[in-house]
Amino acid sequence: MTAPTQQSIRARLVTRYSGDALNGEVWRGEAVDFLRQLDTESASVVFLDPPFNLGKDYSADHPTLDHRPEREYRNWLEEVLAEASRVVTTGGALYLYHLPIWAMRLGTVLEPVLTFRHWIAVSMKNGFVRGRRLYPAHYALLFFTKGVPLSFSRPRLKPQTCRHCGEFVKDYGGYRGIIEEKGINLSDIWDDLSPVRHTNRKFRDANELHPAIFERVLAISGSPGQLYVDPFAGAGAGLLAAARAGMRFQGCDLLAKNCRVISERLNGFRSQK
Ligand SMILES: C[S@@+](CC[C@H](N)C(=O)[O-])C[C@H]1O[C@@H](n2cnc3c(N)ncnc32)[C@H](O)[C@@H]1O
Incomplete structure (x- = not known):
């Protein structure tokens, strides 16, 4: 029997929250399948922080997660972008965090559908020089909107x-x-927010984005009561920031252990309210 590919993995609802403090859903499974379940033009902010395909071992259950042939990875990201663009509402925002080379490639995929606003340079610490290149010191955070921004x-x-x-x-x-x-x-240069790398400050094994990235994104483009969508939710910092901003949320991650962390953090937030 052959192992399931990521594309064949379905997304399933893990937890639904409804109430004054928390209003949203956490899903486990494949990002494209998750996005397909969402209504067209329903989200005012979609945040994409996909795996970078750098050969990291995220999970024994999904050994090919970060080891894909480049063409396959690109096709998959294009599917993610097509679904994410469909889900963004008119005037809503789509943010994509990636390495500059992929931001350049994927920006050309987004441009015919959405309106380019910014290439935000987010500082990268501890990069290393390779071959005949400069020292890499930033990640790209692409910011697009569907037409004129609804809120800014x-x-x-x-x-x-x-x-x-x-x-x-x-x-x-x-x-x-x-x-x-x-x-x-x-x-559009955020040089104060490197990824969280210290074991005692992160909620999962891999690095997490600095929580202030989500706070800034939602301060720029979010509004209370609107929907925030995060298909690669990781340890859930984006979903928590959305909850704190009074937004509804829809989040997903492929790994069960990340979904557990997200649910624990959201439950903790609710119990403090
Ligand atoms: C770069 S990390 C995102 C980190 C997150 N922004 C944070 O700060 O914690 C990518 C996440 O996507 C998840 N993932 C990888 N492939 C996926 C897929 N096909 N569908 C959904 N999630 C996926 C990984 O488990 C990982 O948590």
């Missing part, structure tokens, strides 16, 4: 200060007073 807010951040003297790291000249009062506008 530009977050303001506290300026970086020196940890020794407490002074601003940058010289803001005559704008210092405004910066002190209002903060700085969020730009």
Whole structure:
């Protein structure tokens, strides 16, 4: 008997939450199958953080998860993008986090369907130099919308200060007073948010995205009561951020152990409300 391919794995509902504190569903299974269950134009934010196909061993049950021939991986991602674009509502946002080379390739797939807004550079620490290349220092977070954005807010951040003297790291000249009062506008370079790598700060074995990435994305494009969709939910930081922002959510992960972590975290959030 041959092992099931990822594409043949179905997505099944694991937990449904309905109430004032939490309103959403967690699914286990294949991202494309999960997305197919969602209504067309139902989500105001879809966040995609797929496996990068770098040969990592995520799971003994799914040994080919991150080891696919490039063509197969690309075809699968294109299916994910087609379904994700269908699910985004008019004016809604789609975010895709990936390595720059894949962001470039996949951006061309999204562009005929959605409107490009930003290539956000998110800092990568501890990359390593290969061959005749520069030191890789960022991941790409592509931000597209379906037409004119339904909601858009530009977050303001506290300026970086020196940890020794407490002074601003940058010289803001005559704008210092405004910066002190209002903060700085969020730009398309996020160099303060590297992935969570420390074992005592993460909820699953593999690295997780910095939780503030989701908070910023939802501050920019989310609204209370709207739907957030995360087909590669991992340890669930995106779903938690959505719940905290008062959004409904639909999340999925292929691995049962990740779904358990997500449910535990969501239950913890509900019990604190
Ligand atoms: C890069 S990680 C996402 C991490 C997540 N954003 C976080 O911060 O925890 C990719 C996730 O997708 C899951 N995954 C891999 N292949 C999948 C598939 N075909 N369908 C659904 N989930 C998948 C993996 O188990 C992993 O948790």
